[in-house]
Amino acid sequence: MSDMQQKIEILINNEMNGTRLDLVLSAALEDFSRSFIQKLFEGGRIEVDGKPCFEKKQKAVSGSLVSIDVPAPEKLEVEAEDIPLEIVYEDSDVLVVNKPAGMVVHPAPGNYSGTLVNALMHHCGDDLSSINGVIRPGIVHRIDKDTSGLLMIAKNDKAHNSLSQQLSEHSITRRYRAIVYSNIKEEEGTIDKPIGRDPKNRLRNAVTDLNSRNAVTHYKVLERFGRFTLIEAQLETGRTHQIRVHMAYMKHPLLGDELYGPAKSKSASGLGAKRQMLHAGILGFVHPSTGEYMEFESPLPEDFKKVLEKLR
Numbered sequence: 001m002s003d004m005q006q007k008i009e010i011l012i013n014n015e016m017n018g019t020r021l022d023l024v025l026s027a028a029l030e031d032f033s034r035s036f037i038q039k040l041f042e043g044g045r046i047e048v049d050g051k052p053c054f055e056k057k058q059k060a061v062s063g064s065l066v067s068i069d070v071p072a073p074e075k076l077e078v079e080a081e082d083i084p085l086e087i088v089y090e091d092s093d094v095l096v097v098n099k100p101a102g103m104v105v106h107p108a109p110g111n112y113s114g115t116l117v118n119a120l121m122h123h124c125g126d127d128l129s130s131i132n133g134v135i136r137p138g139i140v141h142r143i144d145k146d147t148s149g150l151l152m153i154a155k156n157d158k159a160h161n162s163l164s165q166q167l168s169e170h171s172i173t174r175r176y177r178a179i180v181y182s183n184i185k186e187e188e189g190t191i192d193k194p195i196g197r198d199p200k201n202r203l204r205n206a207v208t209d210l211n212s213r214n215a216v217t218h219y220k221v222l223e224r225f226g227r228f229t230l231i232e233a234q235l236e237t238g239r240t241h242q243i244r245v246h247m248a249y250m251k252h253p254l255l256g257d258e259l260y261g262p263a264k265s266k267s268a269s270g271l272g273a274k275r276q277m278l279h280a281g282i283l284g285f286v287h288p289s290t291g292e293y294m295e296f297e298s299p300l301p302e303d304f305k306k307v308l309e310k311l312r
Helices: 021-028 034-042 116-124 155-168 242-249 264-270 302-312
Strands: 005-011 046-048 065-070 087-090 092-101 147-154 173-181 188-190 196-197 200-207 216-224 229-234 278-286 293-297
Touching: 005 021, 005 196, 021 034, 021 046, 021 065, 034 065, 034 155, 046 092, 046 293, 065 293, 092 116, 092 293, 116 147, 173 242, 188 242, 196 242, 216 242, 229 242, 229 302
Parallel strands: 147 278
Antiparallel strands: 005 065, 005 200, 046 065, 087 092, 092 147, 173 229, 173 278, 188 216, 196 200, 216 229, 278 293
16 A cells, blocks of 8 residues: 555444435545545445445445545645635744634645645745645644634744644643533533544544543633533644544534534534534744744634524
8 A cells, every 4th residue: 555545444333324425424534525535436445344335325334344445646746726814923934824614724635625735835835844745834733624713834844843842742822612512510621531543433533542642631611501511622732633522522522513423413503503613712832933922812703603692
């Protein structure tokens, strides 16, 4: 298997039972476009219990194993694209951008355009760090496609090393707003549970002791709505889907979260939540050159505010 070719396996659980296979895969493979997943079906690259499946509308059956053979990309050329960027701060070392929900941070198989990286390449030209290679220039950390909010970008390798070091030392401030299901009893708390691949579903992460890394999330209640709670979550570590996994583990999954939330939930659509209600609102770090601590804040986006208005 080449560097970029990968095989992904997913065990269909009771929650996914009866859902169309293409919808199961597109919810789980959030970096891949729907047209790319369609091509995987057409190319016989999706197998159910060892047999090729060409029918994207086939219903998922609980207990069956779906194998996805993701081919290596034919080329690794990422084009600069003139996509509007909301720039919160910029100098010769760093850039802070406010990412809208729905935008993928960096290219992945089937998603080589329309990403934050394509927009950054147009805006910055060659002024992006090269440490993470051609696919992720300047990218020090990421937030999920359907999460909105602040991201820091490194414009040179010195800045990249400094910001990466701060991330590894847990000294970067990252505070999120989230709407979660049901009423959290405590006013605040800390979830200190390791996160790794979900043994039952390779497309999700889970709290597990198998091949996991430590993960720490601090949370506090901001507002209560009975069936839902608005919280602030602060990351100490930065594991993939960390807040989503930790809150689901606490039986308080995020409103609108198709991957970790309750199956076929009507409350999300009824409240207008078309994505997980998670916003990276505050980002703070020490500037790589000046040594000065800088902190930025991003107001809640319109879709998030509308959901809150309905809850209130």
